[in-house]
Amino acid sequence: MAESHGHSPLEQFTINPLVNLNAGGYSLDITNSSLLMIISAVFAIIFFLGATRQRLIIPGRIQIAAESLYNFVESMLISNTGEGGRKFFPLVFSLFVFVLLCNLFGMMPYSFTATSHIIVTFALAAMLFVVIVIASFMKHGLKFLSIFLPSGAPGWMAPLLIVIELFAYLIRPFSLSIRLAANMTAGHTMLKVIASFVVSLGVLGGWFPLLFLVMLTGFEIFVAILQAYIFTMLACVYLNDAVELAH
Amino acid sequence: MELEALKFIGVGLTAFGFMGSAIALGNIFSSAISGIARNPSAEPKLTKYIFIGAGFAESMGLFSLVIALILLFV
Numbered sequence: 250m251a252e253s254h255g256h257s258p259l260e261q262f263t264i265n266p267l268v269n270l271n272a273g274g275y276s277l278d279i280t281n282s283s284l285l286m287i288i289s290a291v292f293a294i295i296f297f298l299g300a301t302r303q304r305l306i307i308p309g310r311i312q313i314a315a316e317s318l319y320n321f322v323e324s325m326l327i328s329n330t331g332e333g334g335r336k337f338f339p340l341v342f343s344l345f346v347f348v349l350l351c352n353l354f355g356m357m358p359y360s361f362t363a364t365s366h367i368i369v370t371f372a373l374a375a376m377l378f379v380v381i382v383i384a385s386f387m388k389h390g391l392k393f394l395s396i397f398l399p400s401g402a403p404g405w406m407a408p409l410l411i412v413i414e415l416f417a418y419l420i421r422p423f424s425l426s427i428r429l430a431a432n433m434t435a436g437h438t439m440l441k442v443i444a445s446f447v448v449s450l451g452v453l454g455g456w457f458p459l460l461f462l463v464m465l466t467g468f469e470i471f472v473a474i475l476q477a478y479i480f481t482m483l484a485c486v487y488l489n490d491a492v493e494l495a496h
Numbered sequence: 497m498e499l500e501a502l503k504f505i506g507v508g509l510t511a512f513g514f515m516g517s518a519i520a521l522g523n524i525f526s527s528a529i530s531g532i533a534r535n536p537s538a539e540p541k542l543t544k545y546i547f548i549g550a551g552f553a554e555s556m557g558l559f560s561l562v563i564a565l566i567l568l569f570v
Contacts (some may be wrong), residue, residue: 432558
């Protein structure tokens with residue numbers, strides 16, 4: 250859909266290798282996507298190490314920020330899974346901070362949103378799904394398969410219900426990953442399209458889409474945080490199946 | 497008709513997917529407003545669920561956008 254004279258709004262999602270590395274024929278290039286992910290991870294590590302360096306009883310501001318983030322994710326996990334879910338806290342917290350930072354760093358000018366590619370979000374969601382399945386089998390054994398047949402269903406409906414429940418269960422990593430990637434992609438695409446209106450309307454008419462662009466950028470920052478929260482909350486809800494059988 | 501033209505017609509038809517998302521958001525906010533009207537002190541709790549529900553409903557509409565983008569560019 251590129252116009253003959255301009256650029257397509259989807260051009261911002263191309264992955265460009267920055268540093269070319271090779272290991273036995275496999276490319277380990279550092280691309281703009283992997284650079285953003287490295288920056289997110291390093292920023293998270295430095296922030297939390299620095300915030301908890303002096304463990305004051307009356308915390309300073311950065312320590313308050315880190316502790317409130319910890320409490321936020323902890324309350325979300327415990328309210329969804331109960332006390333048995335506490336052993337999944339490092340996983341859920343890392344997921345939340347990583348997705349939040351990747352989303353937010355994508356809002357910087359000239360930056361790249363690493364979570365706007367389905368492969369990145371699918372890697373996170375698939376890893377979570379594998380962890381949940383393995384943890385469920387380790388905890389409940391073969392009784393875990395009883396979640397596919399809700400109690401109180403009539404006997405004749407059982408085969409159909411099992412198939413439907415199985416597919417609804419298997420689609421979870423896909424819906425989780427596509428939700429995050431589509432929200433990021435759609436947001437940034439819309440920003441680029443409206444930005445092209447600003448340029449094409451020139452000095453006289455360009456102030457109106459510019460105002461709209463400012464509001465839309467604010468809304469996109471909100472969506473970045475909200476989608477990270479929804480991803481983590483769904484991870485907690487799915488973890489509930491691993492901790493205790495709901496049906 | 498040529499294949500290219502049919503592809504673009506298909507892309508245009510995926511725009512109907514947003515109708516479901518719009519109806520869902522309308523339902524969410526209408527029940528949220530009537531809930532707040534009955535019990536104004538429950539507003540902070542309801543606000544939290546409004547945002548969660550809005551995030552879910554928006555994603556359903558965005559799935560149809562993903563189909564449109566796949567049709568256009570793959």
